[in-house]
Amino acid sequence: xxxxxxxxxxxxxxxxxxxxxxxxxxxxxxxxxxxxxxxxxxxxxxxxxxxxxxxxxxxxxxxxxxxxxxxxxxxxxxxxxxxxxxxxxxxxxxxxxxxxxxxxxxxxxxxxxxxxxxxxxxxxxxxxxxxxxxxxxxxxxxxxxxxxxxxxxxxxxxxxxxxxxxxxxxxxxxxxxxxxxxxxxxxxxxxxxxxxxxxxxxxxxxxxxxxxxxxxxxxxxxx
Numbered sequence: 001x002x003x004x005x006x007x008x009x010x011x012x013x014x015x016x017x018x019x020x021x022x023x024x025x026x027x028x029x030x031x032x033x034x035x036x037x038x039x040x041x042x043x044x045x046x047x048x049x050x051x052x053x054x055x056x057x058x059x060x061x062x063x064x065x066x067x068x069x070x071x072x073x074x075x076x077x078x079x080x081x082x083x084x085x086x087x088x089x090x091x092x093x094x095x096x097x098x099x100x101x102x103x104x105x106x107x108x109x110x111x112x113x114x115x116x117x118x119x120x121x122x123x124x125x126x127x128x129x130x131x132x133x134x135x136x137x138x139x140x141x142x143x144x145x146x147x148x149x150x151x152x153x154x155x156x157x158x159x160x161x162x163x164x165x166x167x168x169x170x171x172x173x174x175x176x177x178x179x180x181x182x183x184x185x186x187x188x189x190x191x192x193x194x195x196x197x198x199x200x201x202x203x204x205x206x207x208x209x210x211x212x213x214x215x216x217x218x219x220x221x222x223x
Contacts, residue, residue, distance in 0.1 A: 012051075013047060013051045014051040014054040014055050014058070015055075017041075017045060017047065017051050017052055017054075017055040018054075018055035018058045018059060020045070021036070021041070021055060021056075021059060022059060022062070022064060022161065023161075023164075025059070025064050025065075025075055025077055025078075026077075026078060026161065026162065026164050026165055027164070027165055028077075028165065030075045030077075031075065031077075032075055032076065032077040033074060033075065034074070034075045035071070035072050035073065035074055035075075036056065036065060036072075036073045036074075036075060037072070037073075038052050038053055038056065038073070056073055060073075063076060063082075064076055064077065064078070078162050078163070078165075082162065083162075083163055083166055084211075086159050086162055086163055087163070087207065087210065087211035088211075089159070090156065090159055090207050090211075091204060091207050091208065091211070093152065093155070093156070094156075094200075094203045094204055094207050095200045095203070095204060096147075096152065097143060097144060097147050097152055097156060097203070098143070098190075098196065098199040098200040098202075098203045098204075099196050099199075099200060100146075100147040100148065100149060100152070101143045101144070101146040101147045101191070101199070102190070102191060102194055102195070102196045102199050103196070104146055104147060104148045105143075105146035105191065106146070109142055109145070109146045110191060110192065112142050113139065113142050113143070113188055113191060114188060114192070116135050116138050116139045116142065117139065117184055117185065117188045119131075119135050120132060120135045120136070120139070120181055120184060121181065123135065124177050124178065124181045127177070129168070129171050129172050129177065132171060132177055132180075133167065133168050133171055136167070136171070136180065136184075137160055139184060139187075140156070140160060141157060141160075143187075143191075143203075144156045144157055167210070170210065170213045173213065176213060179209065180206075180209075180210075183202065183205065183206040183209060184206070186198075186202040186205070186206075187199065187202040187203055187206060189202075190202050
């Protein structure tokens with residue numbers, strides 16, 4: 001399986017399986033209330049049951065699945081309340097990420113941020129939502145990594161994973177990619193100027209708008 005052939009970043013087999021199942025849950029490959037059968041997953045992935053069992057334990061800790069007596073492992077997925085909570089928590093800590101990243105970002109990371117933004121400009125003109133989504137994620141990951149805080153980077157990167165499907169739908173709404181591009185330009189300009197307040201304000205503004213748009217999308221899909 002390609003996923004395990006890559007073995008990038010020295011990740012364990014359990015971690016790779018966990019990330020693959022988590023991605024499938026977030027992207028609705030596994031539906032809510034669907035049962036995950038350990039033996040079936042192991043066979044499909046070409047691995048033994050032990051790392052699958054460990055991965056499922058991690059998913060249970062993250063609240064994405066629940067082990068119910070006499071039923072087995074049941075998918076819970078990401079709820080609208082989870083998404084609301086994640087955006088609220090992001091608003092509380094993105095300011096910290098902005099401050100530390102502005103102070104600690106290297107010239108190479110600044111160049112990466114600028115290069116990613118320029119690609120976002122290019123693909124916004126082409127209306128390529130898939131590519132914009134990918135670049136959007138990379139843009140924020142550069143900022144998180146530049147904070148030089150393993151814990152902050154881990155938490156914020158995980159948050160991005162959990163709201164993946166919502167963010168993609170949000171970007172597909174009329175006018176959102178153009179708005180998001182302007183918001184990312186303000187973030188980039190603040191980082192290039194090494195202006196902590198402007199970077200904090202720009203990031204928080206971007207998250208607030210993303211949260212508002214995500215809320216609208218959830219309302220539509222739950223009605």
